[in-house]
Amino acid sequence: xxxxxxxxxxxxxxxxxxxxxxxxxxxxxxxxxxxxxxxxxxxxxxxxxxxxxxxxxxxxxxxxxxxxxxxxxxxxxxxxxxxxxxxxxxxxxxxxxxxxxxxxxxxxxxxxxxxxxxxxxxxxxxxxxxxxxxxxxxxxxxxxxxxxxxxxxxxxxxxxxxxxxxxxxxxxxxxxxxxxxxxxxxxxxxxxxxxxxxxxxxxxxxxxxxxxxxxxxxxxxxxxxxxxxxxxxxxxxxxxxxxxxxxxxxxxxxxxxxxxxxxxxxxxxxxxxxxxxxxxxxxxxxxxxxxxxxxxxxxxxxxxxxxx
Numbered sequence: 001x002x003x004x005x006x007x008x009x010x011x012x013x014x015x016x017x018x019x020x021x022x023x024x025x026x027x028x029x030x031x032x033x034x035x036x037x038x039x040x041x042x043x044x045x046x047x048x049x050x051x052x053x054x055x056x057x058x059x060x061x062x063x064x065x066x067x068x069x070x071x072x073x074x075x076x077x078x079x080x081x082x083x084x085x086x087x088x089x090x091x092x093x094x095x096x097x098x099x100x101x102x103x104x105x106x107x108x109x110x111x112x113x114x115x116x117x118x119x120x121x122x123x124x125x126x127x128x129x130x131x132x133x134x135x136x137x138x139x140x141x142x143x144x145x146x147x148x149x150x151x152x153x154x155x156x157x158x159x160x161x162x163x164x165x166x167x168x169x170x171x172x173x174x175x176x177x178x179x180x181x182x183x184x185x186x187x188x189x190x191x192x193x194x195x196x197x198x199x200x201x202x203x204x205x206x207x208x209x210x211x212x213x214x215x216x217x218x219x220x221x222x223x224x225x226x227x228x229x230x231x232x233x234x235x236x237x238x239x240x241x242x243x244x245x246x247x248x249x250x251x252x253x254x255x256x257x258x259x260x261x262x263x264x265x266x267x268x269x270x271x272x273x274x275x276x277x278x279x280x281x282x283x284x285x286x287x288x289x290x291x292x293x294x295x296x297x298x299x300x301x302x303x304x305x306x307x308x
Contacts, residue, residue, distance in 0.1 A: 008033075010031055030043055079092070090106075092142050122185075142159050162186050165188075195214035212239060217238060220253075253269070
């Protein structure tokens with residue numbers, strides 16, 4: 001549940017039947033307009049846009065997890081869907097008529113399913129591992145949305161991998177320029193909403209840190225101030241369960257994954273500091289409890305065992 005106070009004194013409350021993510025099935029948005037002394041007022045339901053929910057883990061989910069009210073313009077609202085993973089990712093909608101109509105301000109035209117196709121761009125140049133430029137959409141779980149009280153064009157929202165920011169939000173508003181494109185930029189260098197599950201530091205060589213990171217898999221870091229140019233682990237593209245390197249020659253790195261999201265558990269080996277990997281072989285098919293592995297100093301023993 002989220003509550004926001006509008007510039008005219010109205011209160012907006014977004015409800016969900018569950019907290020989310022991956023549990024919410026329905027949401028409602030209500031507005032309370034108080035009388036002059038706040039002793040009474042009027043409640044009105046604002047009908048939310050239909051959530052496409054293709055591929056949602058909650059079949060038929062109509063959940064919403066984010067709400068923003070423009071502090072300087074009454075009736076200007078933004079909401080974000082919850083658990084719409086495909087084809088557009090979760091969607092951020094904007095209204096300038098107090099919820100009478102909504103406009104998708106975050107989606108690219110993916111499979112013709114966007115409510116407002118091609119009315120948003122997403123610049124992910126500082127985190128290229130998300131996807132190829134021009135194909136990135138809103139992301140997932142935009143539960144934190146804000147509009148700058150001093151500049152209605154300046155808005156931002158959080159998602160499962162960072163913070164999208166725009167400086168031209170009002171291009172989407174109904175007007176002579178109502179087909180204007182809203183340009184979002186992932187402009188949160190050094191601030192990412194990710195879960196660090198493991199770190200390994202080779203004793204020498206150009207790779208100074210190996211990371212295990214939920215959702216975005218992890219990286220072989222040559223520097224700690226920029227995103228690795230080679231991107232994240234991609235063979236397989238999965239979060240490692242465990243990693244290790246050969247102590248005497250730390251350019252040799254082994255990595256295992258337990259087959260998340262139904263994929264086959266795999267082991268990988270790299271001889272160039274984990275910058276590139278080649279599949280070694282499939283670990284026992286069906287093991288889903290996780291694998292821990294290690295490599296000895298001369299790389300003549302590579303041992304994997306089920307994780308307890």
